[in-house]
Amino acid sequence: MQQSQQARAQASAITSGKTAPETEAAPASQLRALFDRPRLSPGQRRIAQYLIEHITEAAFLSITDLADRVGVSQPSVTRFAAAVGFSGYPALRERLQSIALRTLAGGPGMTEENGSNELQAAVDAELENLENLRRDFADPDQVIDVGRELSRSSPLTVLGLRISASLAEYFAYASRRIHPDVRLVTRGGSVAYDALLQSREAGGTWVLAFSMPRHAHETLTALRVARGAGLRVxxxxxxxxxxxADEADIVFATGTGSRLVFDSYAAPGVMAAALLQAMTDADPERTQARLEEYEQISDQHHFFLRD
Known part of the structure; x- marks a missing residue:
């Protein structure tokens, strides 16, 4: 499903005024709504992943052809359709075809309908991601529970490799204000392995990892090392x-903006801030004491300009 940055550069070139209808489709949010909520089996996840990655072709396959492409049985496809809320495969395929046809026709057409340009269309896509996240936050229990576990883990390891390093650095920088031992890992390979193993030996119990497209092999390997060492992810x-996602104990799925050459991360950024808030709420006395101490140090050494 990932598109080359060269192709995206051509599709998202900034122009003034109104633009022609979009040529790049963005069906990911619709497919997430279909597939992300149910608890799917590994075989069903393979079906979902295939449909996400090959929507314009897969939407028109027969149940036999789809089963053959994915490497599962026809009854597995039928059970998958039921698991994601459809009466059967024909009903699911009809929904997929509506998404695929819009894609082939040039996408949702929001740019043309609203008279907006490419930059505004990118913001519109991020607003949709944030709206999806807002709906997820209707039940905040999982965020609260994970924030409590991250707060208790000492040390707490924060992992983000390649493009995901910026999100990990933001989270680590902020969490160090409220947590006594935060360890940031932004390099893969043996460096990451050493850090993860040492964190576990020091008593750490959790890793918070960020993995944004394009997902790196070294991230997958690092998560496997973490799980193998006894850390939860x-x-x-x-x-x-x-x-x-299969290597994680808890997954927070948030959409990324893909309308421009490089992805934007409005929703993952809010997700990170929400987890930070949950950590502060988990131990308010420690939070208050550490923030007050930091303010005193920052004033003493003039860290910041006065507003």
Whole structure:
């Protein structure tokens, strides 16, 4: 489903005024709504992932052809359709075809209908991601529970490799204000392995990992090392399906903006801030004491300009 940055550069070139209808489809949020909520089996996740990655072709396959492409049985496809809320495969295929046809026709057409340009269309896509996240936050219990576990883990390891490093650095920077031992891992390979193993040996119990597209092999390997060492993994990523998500104990799936050459991360950023809030709420006395101490130090050494 990932599109090359060269193709995206051509599709998202900034122009003034109204633009022609979009040529790049963005069906990911619709497919997430269909597939992310149910608790799917590994075989069903393979079906979902195939449909996400090959929507314009897969939507028109017969049940036999789809089963053959994915490597599952026809009854597995039927059970998958029921698991995601449809009466059977024909009903699911009808829904997929409506998404695929809009994609082939040039996408949702929001840019043309609203008279907006490419930058405004990118913001519209991020607003949709944030709206999806808002609906997820209708039940905040999982965020609260994970925030409590992250607060208790000492040390707490924060992992983000390649493009995901910026989100990990933000979370680590902020969480160090309220947590006594936060360890940031932004390099893969043996460096990541050493850090994860040392964190576990020091008594750490959790890793908070960020994995944004394009997902790196080294992230997958690092999560496997973490799990193998006995660490639990909370993952902020773009889809609750796939190999990386399979290695996590808890997955927070948030959409990323893909209308421009490089992805934007409005929803993952809010997700990170929500987990930070949950950590502060989990131990308010420690939070208050550490923040007051930091304010005193920052004033003493003039860290910041006065507003």
């Amino acid at each position: 909370a993952l902020v990523t773009d889809l609750a399906l796939g190999e990386v």
